[in-house]
Amino acid sequence: MAVADPADFERDQGISxxxxxxxxxxxxxxxxxxxxxxxGATEDNERLEFLGDQVLGxxxxxxxxxxxxxxxxxxxxxxRSALVRRETLARHAQTLGLGNYLLLGHGExxxxxxxxxxxxxxxxEAVVGAIYLDQxxxxxxxxxxxxxxxxxxxxxHSALEKDAKSRLQEYVxxxxxxxxxxxxxxxSGPDHxxxxxxxxxxxxxxxxVGSGHSKQEATQQAAAMxxxxxxxxxxxxxxNPPLEERYGLRPKDHDDLPPDDADSAETL
Numbered sequence: 026m027a028v029a030d031p032a033d034f035e036r037d038q039g040i041s042x043x044x045x046x047x048x049x050x051x052x053x054x055x056x057x058x059x060x061x062x063x064x065g066a067t068e069d070n071e072r073l074e075f076l077g078d079q080v081l082g083x084x085x086x087x088x089x090x091x092x093x094x095x096x097x098x099x100x101x102x103x104x105r106s107a108l109v110r111r112e113t114l115a116r117h118a119q120t121l122g123l124g125n126y127l128l129l130g131h132g133e134x135x136x137x138x139x140x141x142x143x144x145x146x147x148x149x150e151a152v153v154g155a156i157y158l159d160q161x162x163x164x165x166x167x168x169x170x171x172x173x174x175x176x177x178x179x180x181x182h183s184a185l186e187k188d189a190k191s192r193l194q195e196y197v198x199x200x201x202x203x204x205x206x207x208x209x210x211x212x213s214g215p216d217h218x219x220x221x222x223x224x225x226x227x228x229x230x231x232x233x234v235g236s237g238h239s240k241q242e243a244t245q246q247a248a249a250m251x252x253x254x255x256x257x258x259x260x261x262x263x264x265n266p267p268l269e270e271r272y273g274l275r276p277k278d279h280d281d282l283p284p285d286d287a288d289s290a291e292t293l
Contacts (some may be wrong), residue, residue: 028052029125034152038121038168042159047073051151052123054144056130070151077154084165085109085173099235099242102249103189108173110256111146117172118145123152189248193225196255203228205251207244210234223247227255 031048035041042048055069085108089101096104107113118124124139127148138144157165190205197205210222223243225233232254235246 028128029122031126034121034123034126040156040160040164040168042155044159047155047159048152051155052126052128052148054127054129054133054138054148056133056138057128060130060132070148073151073154073158074147075150075154076157077150077152080157080162080165081109081114081150081153081169084162084169088166088170097242099189099237099246099249102246102253103192104177106249106253106256108176111142113176114149115142115145118149120172121149123148189245189252193248193252193255196252197227201228205232205248207247209240209243225251227251 031045031052034048050068051070051073053069055071058067058069061067082105085105086101089096089104093101093104119140124145127139127144129138133144153165153169156168193205197203206226208224208226210224212219212221214220218238220236220238221240221243222234222236223240223246224231224235225244225247233247233249233251235243235248235250237243237246
């Protein structure tokens with residue numbers, strides 16, 4: 026199919042790039058580079074995607090922080106996870122017609138890459154990265170937040186009506202056919218003001234760690250973190266290795282924890 030001109034995107038969004046090559050790069054899929062050879066494109070949009078992912082997370086986190094001063098970290102994480110999950114971003118990309126601007130290799134084109142969820146999510150993040158480099162954070166806010174307005178209103182009701190632990194269990198059971206397990210890592214402080222640290226394990230890997238003044242609160246925090254991480258690494262469902270290192274936890278060697286039996290495993 027004929028690829029749309031990035032200038033049309035600028036016109037439709039009311040954005041005039043100072044460096045047009047940034048926007049053009051945002052639409053270059055790696056398959057196009059692979060098939061171009063030495064005379065064609067030499068860089069794809071994956072570095073911009075990486076940057077855009079981080080900028081998007083910051084902009085959304087800041088908006089949620091300001092919008093919901095009454096919410097705790099776990100609640101904010103649950104809403105952010107729903108707003109920046111790949112299916113949501115791919116839907117925004119479809120609304121904007123970003124797939125029409127993609128430069129794809131022949132094989133990727135033939136296999137439906139232009140409408141693939143992961144590809145659309147990636148190009149959305151790459152465009153965010155390009156806008157950030159060329160226009161700054163305010164321009165990203167102006168681009169992203171209006172797109173998310175309806176989604177935010179929907180998520181703030183539905184995401185909080187169903188707690189993070191319940192959503193994680195549904196997500197994991199439907200995708201991995203296993204059940205998340207919760208374990209208490211530690212409890213510290215005086216009896217009247219204890220702080221609990223809980224971890225959630227999926228298939229013997231640590232996916233989330235949370236703390237709170239009750240086991241229930243800590244469990245919700247851990248589940249919210251796990252949901253966020255699962256979405257980032259879907260469909261491979263690989264946790265980020267530094268998580269274990271950060272908290273000094275080991276996924277398969279738990280000499281520092283109670284035995285893994287019905288009495289010690291948390292089933293909150």
